[in-house]
Amino acid sequence: MDATLAVDADDVHDARERIAGRVHRTPVFTSRLLDRLAGRSLFFKCENLQRAGAFKIRGATNRIRSLSDKERRGGVVAYSSGNHAQAVALAAREAGVDARILMPSDAPRAKVAATRGYGATIVEYDRQVEDRAELALEVAEREGRVLVPPYDDPFVIAGQGTAAAELLEEVDGLDAVLAPVGGGGLLAGTATACEGHGRGVVAWGAEPAAADDTARSLEAGERLRIAPPETIADGARSTSPGELTFPILRERAAGVVRVPDGALVRAMVSILTRMKLLVEPTGALAAAAAFEGILPEGPERIGIILSGGNVDLGRMAELVGEHGEP
Amino acid sequence: MDATLAVDADDVHDARERIAGRVHRTPVFTSRLLDRLAGRSLFFKCENLQRAGAFKIRGATNRIRSLSDKERRGGVVAYSSGNHAQAVALAAREAGVDARILMPSDAPRAKVAATRGYGATIVEYDRQVEDRAELALEVAEREGRVLVPPYDDPFVIAGQGTAAAELLEEVDGLDAVLAPVGGGGLLAGTATACEGHGRGVVAWGAEPAAADDTARSLEAGERLRIAPPETIADGARSTSPGELTFPILRERAAGVVRVPDGALVRAMVSILTRMKLLVEPTGALAAAAAFEGILPEGPERIGIILSGGNVDLGRMAELVGEHGEP
Numbered sequence: 001m002d003a004t005l006a007v008d009a010d011d012v013h014d015a016r017e018r019i020a021g022r023v024h025r026t027p028v029f030t031s032r033l034l035d036r037l038a039g040r041s042l043f044f045k046c047e048n049l050q051r052a053g054a055f056k057i058r059g060a061t062n063r064i065r066s067l068s069d070k071e072r073r074g075g076v077v078a079y080s081s082g083n084h085a086q087a088v089a090l091a092a093r094e095a096g097v098d099a100r101i102l103m104p105s106d107a108p109r110a111k112v113a114a115t116r117g118y119g120a121t122i123v124e125y126d127r128q129v130e131d132r133a134e135l136a137l138e139v140a141e142r143e144g145r146v147l148v149p150p151y152d153d154p155f156v157i158a159g160q161g162t163a164a165a166e167l168l169e170e171v172d173g174l175d176a177v178l179a180p181v182g183g184g185g186l187l188a189g190t191a192t193a194c195e196g197h198g199r200g201v202v203a204w205g206a207e208p209a210a211a212d213d214t215a216r217s218l219e220a221g222e223r224l225r226i227a228p229p230e231t232i233a234d235g236a237r238s239t240s241p242g243e244l245t246f247p248i249l250r251e252r253a254a255g256v257v258r259v260p261d262g263a264l265v266r267a268m269v270s271i272l273t274r275m276k277l278l279v280e281p282t283g284a285l286a287a288a289a290a291f292e293g294i295l296p297e298g299p300e301r302i303g304i305i306l307s308g309g310n311v312d313l314g315r316m317a318e319l320v321g322e323h324g325e326p
Numbered sequence: 327m328d329a330t331l332a333v334d335a336d337d338v339h340d341a342r343e344r345i346a347g348r349v350h351r352t353p354v355f356t357s358r359l360l361d362r363l364a365g366r367s368l369f370f371k372c373e374n375l376q377r378a379g380a381f382k383i384r385g386a387t388n389r390i391r392s393l394s395d396k397e398r399r400g401g402v403v404a405y406s407s408g409n410h411a412q413a414v415a416l417a418a419r420e421a422g423v424d425a426r427i428l429m430p431s432d433a434p435r436a437k438v439a440a441t442r443g444y445g446a447t448i449v450e451y452d453r454q455v456e457d458r459a460e461l462a463l464e465v466a467e468r469e470g471r472v473l474v475p476p477y478d479d480p481f482v483i484a485g486q487g488t489a490a491a492e493l494l495e496e497v498d499g500l501d502a503v504l505a506p507v508g509g510g511g512l513l514a515g516t517a518t519a520c521e522g523h524g525r526g527v528v529a530w531g532a533e534p535a536a537a538d539d540t541a542r543s544l545e546a547g548e549r550l551r552i553a554p555p556e557t558i559a560d561g562a563r564s565t566s567p568g569e570l571t572f573p574i575l576r577e578r579a580a581g582v583v584r585v586p587d588g589a590l591v592r593a594m595v596s597i598l599t600r601m602k603l604l605v606e607p608t609g610a611l612a613a614a615a616a617f618e619g620i621l622p623e624g625p626e627r628i629g630i631i632l633s634g635g636n637v638d639l640g641r642m643a644e645l646v647g648e649h650g651e652p
Contacts, residue, residue: 027353029375048602049355049601049602053602269639272604272639273604273638273639275375276374276375276379276603276604276605276635277602277603277604278598278599278602278603278604279602309602312599313595313598313599313643313646317639317643317646320639320643
């Protein structure tokens with residue numbers, strides 16, 4: 001373990017105890033047909049079946065359940081137009097903590113409604129003119145709230161690592177665990193869990209080909225920033241890996257592969273028709289890398305984190321139409 | 327137990343032992359959101375995640391694994407354009423038994439390909455001019471094969487009852503189990519499992535409103551035949567309950583409720599967006615009855631059999647378009 005890194009395996013262990021009973025231990029599924037397609041044995045960790053539809057509730061719960069009494073009374077604030085918003089809202093409500101969520105004024109109505117449905121107050125902002133992270137810091141300071149960042153936080157990273165920790169406990173003899181990469185919170189937690197598990201299991205990331213800030217940064221050996229990317233994987237449109245996540249990935253992840261959008265749609269369709277499971281584009285990143293041989297040869301028994309399932313059906317139909325049903 | 331009925335609880339018990347390890351013990355899922363929608367506690371038995379995508383593999387495996395050595399050598403024959411075809415093909419291949427499946431010449435190519443993919447020989451027939459049951463009997467006689475009927479067979483009924491038996495073992499204190507009704511094999515097995523379980527748990531059926539041959543027959547106290555029905559629930563278009571299934575339903579089922587097609591589409595969409603699970607129209611019958619208050623009041627803790635998930639995405643998109651996304 002490197003003492004300069006933000007999170008180690010003990011933190012993932014503590015996170016598991018802290019969130020136990022508050023999030024689902026999601027099932028692990030297999031499919032002979034999809035194994036044949038991939039030419040390897042795949043074990044799908046179904047975080048699309050997680051509470052609020054994604055792994056994000058793990059990190060949010062771990063962060064919020066670590067607040068001091070004083071912090072709890074002050075409440076939390078977060079910014080997100082996606083799964084992190086709903087996760088923070090739900091985790092906060094269940095902990096009896098007030099939550100304020102910054103969402104762009106053009107966010108999908110369904111997501112705003114779901115977040116409000118979990119009891120959070122929504123603050124709208126104009127994403128053309130306002131910087132959401134800065135706005136959130138202002139709210140945090142002005143109202144005495146704790147900011148719950150989407151990935152660059154030790155408790156959030158450790159919480160996200162619990163999915164891989166469960167998978168490693170449940171499936172013997174895995175060679176690798178493959179996870180989607182946006183800001184890197186899930187992969188950093190996953191890589192930390194793999195290192196803690198020992199036995200040579202390695203963590204790989206899968207990133208949209210058009211949003212390959214983390215792959216590029218790892219190749220360059222330093223955090224690079226890319227222009228705002230165009231990809232259907234809306235949970236992985238980050239432009240730079242995190243300040244805390246990047247050093248962890250450099251040290252503990254085996255690498256990050258690039259997945260084209262077309263492969264994501266094909267993977268979503270395969271998972272829906274073969275496994276009867278709905279995954280969102282970002283949630284299909286790791287599976288797509290395995291199905292289409294994008295992951296280097298070597299690992300034979302591979303854990304795949306299906307990270308989320310929040311996509312509306314109209315959008316799903318559109319994607320399948322544009323990219324062609326296989 | 328009524329000795330004149332084709333199947334009793336011991337047969338379901340024997341079926342469980344016979345098919346153990348050959349079919350999935352499917353997971354049981356719950357959803358707080360859907361409980362709120364239904365106003366009751368629902369426990370979803372996910373047979374859409376079953377091998378070959380539906381509960382049918384249970385009955386087919388139980389029948390084929392009960393063949394004598396001589397019968398095994400002669401092979402089996404079945405007729406179906408749907409899930410039973412794939413189930414018999416798969417169960418036969420795994421038992422090393424040759425299978426011939428009669429499918430209409432206008433059956434969806436994907437279903438024919440899947441059935442052939444499991445190693446069965448397909449015999450096409452023209453459903454405008456030929457009677458498939460008669461054709462199958464001819465093949466059985468000419469080639470010395472055993473016919474595996476879709477529902478009217480003691481081994482098939484007992485096999486289908488194993489889904490409810492697993493559910494009753496897993497979830498304490500159920501008041502009722504709700505299952506789709508076509509020819510009545512699944513409901514007859516379910517009702518038998520409920521009776522065997524004791525503790526007052528009752529079985530209800532859910533039938534398409536336009537294909538209510540079983541509801542009408544139960545009301546009349548005798549098997550009635552209806553005209554070929556128009557419903558999107560293609561697995562429940564039977565025109566009359568079975569000779570063996572009907573007396574079991576009369577004796578052991580609490581009743582059968584009628585579900586309009588619109589409610590099926592709404593249920594499919596709710597299950598897909600809330601639970602991230604794909605179910606076919608027939609597979610959503612029981613859930614729809616619970617969501618829309620079609621089931622009489624009384625039972626509070628209800629097992630719902632999601633019986634299958636084989637629907638192609640184009641068809642799914644069409645249905646959602648026609649009936650309107652809620």
